[in-house]
Amino acid sequence: MTRTARGDKTRGVRKTSERWVLHVDLDQFIAAVEVLRRPELAGRPILVGGRGDPTERAVVATASYEARAYGVGSGMPLRVAARRVPDAVLLPVDAPAYAAASEEVMGALRGLGPVVEVLGWDEAFLGVETGDPEAFARQAQRAVLDATRLYCSVGVGDNKIRAKIATGFAKPAGVFRLTAANWVAVMAERPTIALWGVGSRVARRLEAHGIRTVGELAAADREVLLAEFGPRMGQWYADLGHGIGSAIVDDTPWVARGHSRETTYQRNLTSPAEVEAAVQELAEQVFGDTVKEGRPVFRLTLKVRYAPFFTQTRSRKLAAPTTDRDTVVTAALALAGTLDPGREVRLLGVRAEMVMPEEGHPTERTPIRGRL
DNA sequence: TCTGGGGTCCTAGGACCC
DNA sequence: TCTGGGGTCCTAGGACCC
Numbered sequence: 001m002t003r004t005a006r007g008d009k010t011r012g013v014r015k016t017s018e019r020w021v022l023h024v025d026l027d028q029f030i031a032a033v034e035v036l037r038r039p040e041l042a043g044r045p046i047l048v049g050g051r052g053d054p055t056e057r058a059v060v061a062t063a064s065y066e067a068r069a070y071g072v073g074s075g076m077p078l079r080v081a082a083r084r085v086p087d088a089v090l091l092p093v094d095a096p097a098y099a100a101a102s103e104e105v106m107g108a109l110r111g112l113g114p115v116v117e118v119l120g121w122d123e124a125f126l127g128v129e130t131g132d133p134e135a136f137a138r139q140a141q142r143a144v145l146d147a148t149r150l151y152c153s154v155g156v157g158d159n160k161i162r163a164k165i166a167t168g169f170a171k172p173a174g175v176f177r178l179t180a181a182n183w184v185a186v187m188a189e190r191p192t193i194a195l196w197g198v199g200s201r202v203a204r205r206l207e208a209h210g211i212r213t214v215g216e217l218a219a220a221d222r223e224v225l226l227a228e229f230g231p232r233m234g235q236w237y238a239d240l241g242h243g244i245g246s247a248i249v250d251d252t253p254w255v256a257r258g259h260s261r262e263t264t265y266q267r268n269l270t271s272p273a274e275v276e277a278a279v280q281e282l283a284e285q286v287f288g289d290t291v292k293e294g295r296p297v298f299r300l301t302l303k304v305r306y307a308p309f310f311t312q313t314r315s316r317k318l319a320a321p322t323t324d325r326d327t328v329v330t331a332a333l334a335l336a337g338t339l340d341p342g343r344e345v346r347l348l349g350v351r352a353e354m355v356m357p358e359e360g361h362p363t364e365r366t367p368i369r370g371r372l
Numbered sequence: 373t374c375t376g377g378g379g380t381c382c383t384a385g386g387a388c389c390c
Numbered sequence: 391t392c393t394g395g396g397g398t399c400c401t402a403g404g405a406c407c408c
Contacts (some may be wrong), residue, residue, distance in 0.1 A: 049376080051378070057374095057376080058374085058376060059374095059375065059377090060376095060378080061377095061408095074408085075375075075376085076373075076374090076375080077373060077374055077375055077376095078376090078380070079373080079374085080373045080374075080375090081373095083373090084373095093376090093377095119407090119408075120407085120408045121408075122408080123408080170399085196406095196407085197405095197406065197407080198406085199405065199406055199407085200405095201404080201406085202405075202406085203404060226382060229382090229383090230380065230382070230383055230384090231383095232381090232383090233381095233382065233383080233405095236382095256378095256379075256380095257379085257380070257381095258379080258380090259378085259379090260377085260379075261378090262376085262377060262378080263376095263377085264375095264377085277400090299375085301401095301402095308374085308375095309374080309375075311403085311404095312402085312403085313401085313402060313403065314402085315400090315401055315402070315403095316400095317399095317400070317401085321382050347376090347377095349377085349378095351379095366380095366381085
C-alpha cells in the first residue's frame with residue numbers, strides 16, 4: 001500500500017501529489033442503460049422492476065429522474081409506483097444488459113490507471129495519487145461518457161466513507177469534495193441516516209439516546225455506543241460520526257463467500273408438498289451456482305417468509321464440506337422439515353456458504369456490507 | 373403502500389468443555 | 391447441593407448495502 005505523499009504547500013513551489021479516494025456512481029444507471037437502447041424513451045418517466053408487470057409482487061429497481069418527480073424510488077412496490085406515475089414506462093429487469101454496460105464503465109475507469117474497487121454494477125472506488133483530484137474526477141466522467149454515453153457523479157474524499165457520502169452531493173453529473181476539513185460544516189447538522197451504514201433501525205436506536213444528528217453522534221459518549229451496539233458496531237458508529245474510516249482501495253477480484261437463491265411466490269405456498277418441491281428447486285439452483293466455482297458447500301441456510309411479513313431462518317453446518325448435489329439437496333429438505341407446516345409461505349430462499357479462507361482474506365472486512 | 377433478489381457482517385445466547 | 395469463570399463453536403435473527 002502506498003503511503004500518503006504530503007506536498008509542501010506552504011512554499012507553493014510545486015504541488016506534489018497526494019492519495020485520494022474517489023467514488024464514482026452512475027446517474028440513474030439502469031434507466032439510463034434502457035434509454036441508450038431505446039432513445040425514444042428519453043425524458044419519459046421510467047420504472048424498471050421485476051418483469052415489468054405492475055400486477056405482480058415486485059419492487060422498483062430504478063426510477064428515472066422524471067419518475068422520481070412523482071415521489072417514487074427504488075424499493076417501492078412496483079404496483080404502488082405504477083399507480084403514482086400516470087404515464088410510466090414499465091420495463092423488466094435485464095440483468096445481463098446492465099452487467100455488460102457495467103463492464104464497459106469499469107473498463108473505462110481502469111484505462112485511466114487508478115486502483116479500481118468495484119462496489120456494484122454502477123459504482124466503484126478509485127484510489128489515485130494526484131495533486132488535483134477534481135481534475136481527475138472530471139477525466140473519469142469524460143472517459144465514462146466517451147466510452148458508454150452514460151453520466152456519472154464523483155465524490156472526492158480522504159477516505160471511502162467521505163468519498164461515498166460526497167457523491168450524494170455531486171449528483172447529478174457533478175463533483176463534490178468531502179474531507180476532514182469540511183466534514184463538520186457539511187455533515188454535523190444532518191440526520192444520522194445520511195451516513196453510509198446507518199439505516200432506519202439504527203437511526204431509531206440512536207434517537208433513543210438523544211442522538212439525532214451526525215454532530216450529536218460525533219459528540220456522543222463512546223461507552224454508550226459500545227453498550228448499545230456491541231464492541232465492533234459501537235466503535236464503528238463512533239468513528240462514523242467523525243467521518244473516520246478506511247482509505248484502502250483494494251482491486252483484488254471479489255470472491256463470494258456464498259450464494260443464495262430466493263423467490264417470492266405470486267401465490268402463497270399452502271401445503272408442505274408445495275414447499276418441499278420449491279426448496280428442492282432452489283437447492284438445485286444454488287448447487288449449480290456453487291459447483292460452477294468448484295468450491296464445496298459447508299453450511300446451508302433456509303429462509304422463509306410467512307404471510308404477511310414474518311421471516312424465519314434455519315441454518316445447519318454440514319457434517320463435512322461437500323460438492324455432492326444429493327447431499328446439498330437432502331440437507332435443504334431436512335431444514336424444510338423443521339418448518340411449521342400450518343403456515344402460508346410467501347418467500348423461500350436457500351443459501352449455501354462455501355469454505356471461507358479465514359486467513360489471506362481477499363478483501364478487508366468492514367461492517368459496510370454487500371456488493372453487487 | 374406493503375415491501376425483490378443478491379449479498380455481507382455482527383450480536384446474543386445456548387451448548388459444551390476445562 | 392449448588393454452581394465459578396473462561397473459552398470455543400454453533401444457530402437464529404437482525405441490519406445494512408446495491
